[in-house]
Amino acid sequence: MRKWIWTLIIGCALLFGGWFIVEQTLRDTASQQYEKTTIPTLFIHGYGSSYRAEEQMTKAIVKAGVTKNVIRANVAKDGNVKLSGVLPQNAYNPLVEVDFSDNKQTDQHKNGKYLKNVLVKLQKTYGFKKFNVVAHSMGNMAVAYYMLDNASDKSLPKLQKQVDLAGHYNGILGLNDEPKTYALQENGLPYDQTETYKELLALKEKYPKAQVQVLNIYGDLDDGSNSDGRVNNDSSKALAALLKERARSYQELEIKGEKGQHSKLHESAKVDRAIIDFIWKK
Template sequence: MKKKNWFWLGISVIILLSIGIICWHAVNNRNSYSANTNQVGQVVDRSHSAPTIYLHGWGASGKSTDSMIAYAEKHNNAHKVLTAKVKRDGTIVLRGTWLKGTPHPIIQLVFADNKNGNYYLTREWFYHLIVLLQKKYQIKHYNTVAHSMGNLTTMFYQVKYGSNPKLPKLKKQVNLGGHFDGIVGMDDKINRNYLLSSNRPKYLNSSYRYLLKYRQNYPSGVQVLNIFGNKGDGTNSDGDVSVVSARSLRYLLRGKVSNYREIEIKGAGGQHSQLHENSQIDQAIGRFLW
């Protein structure tokens, strides 16, 4: 064979190998999406169902919501369809497959920067997730289940974006150990605060003042389940969040929600980190959502 023919044969082999490598990467990354790009990828219509987004607390990871999701999958015919990871630079990566007709879809949200208490920032991360889900899956409604810091992320989001008619609307909101008016040992003290006859807390921290100022932007008609713990050790708290701080949510949402319920978990099961490992709570969430 002439040298010229060998040359073109080599070029052909290189081109075919390159195409093969590109196709391999495409197949292996078909379920991932980076929010830093302008391409949503294949758009699929999942507007018929409202996904439930699970958010973890400060310093936690997906492990803190794993058991709740597992319970929902076993007992409530729910299915985790996506994991949404927010990287430290705000990039969102979706992994998973959301099949058409999936009953009670669940999306597990995980922050790589899981100790970032700047709720003005974390709510923007949540906003980008909602926009991404709207573009990629055409969602119109969603629910949230949040523990600890996740509650403040969602509340800060709702009082800025919740009433925007161009965005998907919140249907049901579940709160676990929400420190809406302070954390014991930081900006709250044991048995210092109390609720007035109006359910307004006597002392207000900076986050609560902000939420109170912009509460009119919270969407109307949402159903809310507020779950909090009381260890029963005299502190009237779950060890990190006082009962008053958790219950202060009622005053924030007065006149805005269609239904508001509270559940107090007493004893060891009411400890702050045990709230997401409690089958009694799992049952209550399942009944409330589905």
């Protein structure tokens, strides 16, 4: 009986060990597809949300073999930033989950300031001179206003790659209890522009020229609404008129059907793959 138990234990150990080796080999092979740099990629959540909305994406990126290093930047309401976790000296493609305590802030310049504080903290701690960003919903406003206020500041890290998920650059459906449709002109500018969009028009001059690669991802429920259920597609696509002539490159990706719902975009395997390929694939 005892011999049988030891045989079972040894067999399980060999099976587990073999599985671990295969899994590690597959991950190492996959990682060879990706660039390895020290540039951090920041993930910024939307209104009323937290870093937990970013975890599905960061876990998918780690699982794909892109990186092993994930830390968190916790931003207090007073703007003070504390980092949770430590990046080793040999860290490559590090991910930073940004968590705003003041997650219902509607002053977009203040949200941009919160992002600036995160970048200053990372710069002082690790010496980063460049960064990438992935933002969802209101998080895109933090990025847009950060660039609006700081794009010309050469002392700050330079943005390299920007992924926008479900951006509402020219309004939100249901705001003030009355859905609106913001149609686009042939030049990409909305016929009717919100006050926010009018302010963001300054990006046409302030956004760094030929520096940033942009991927704009938006969802279409494919139900005739031309929206992700929360944001009109034309509001998301209005980003092109702000950045296309200034960006190093600009592209859009539409996610159709149920997975294109506003809050499901950051839970989509297709979106995960698009982010991975856009930021890190060789």
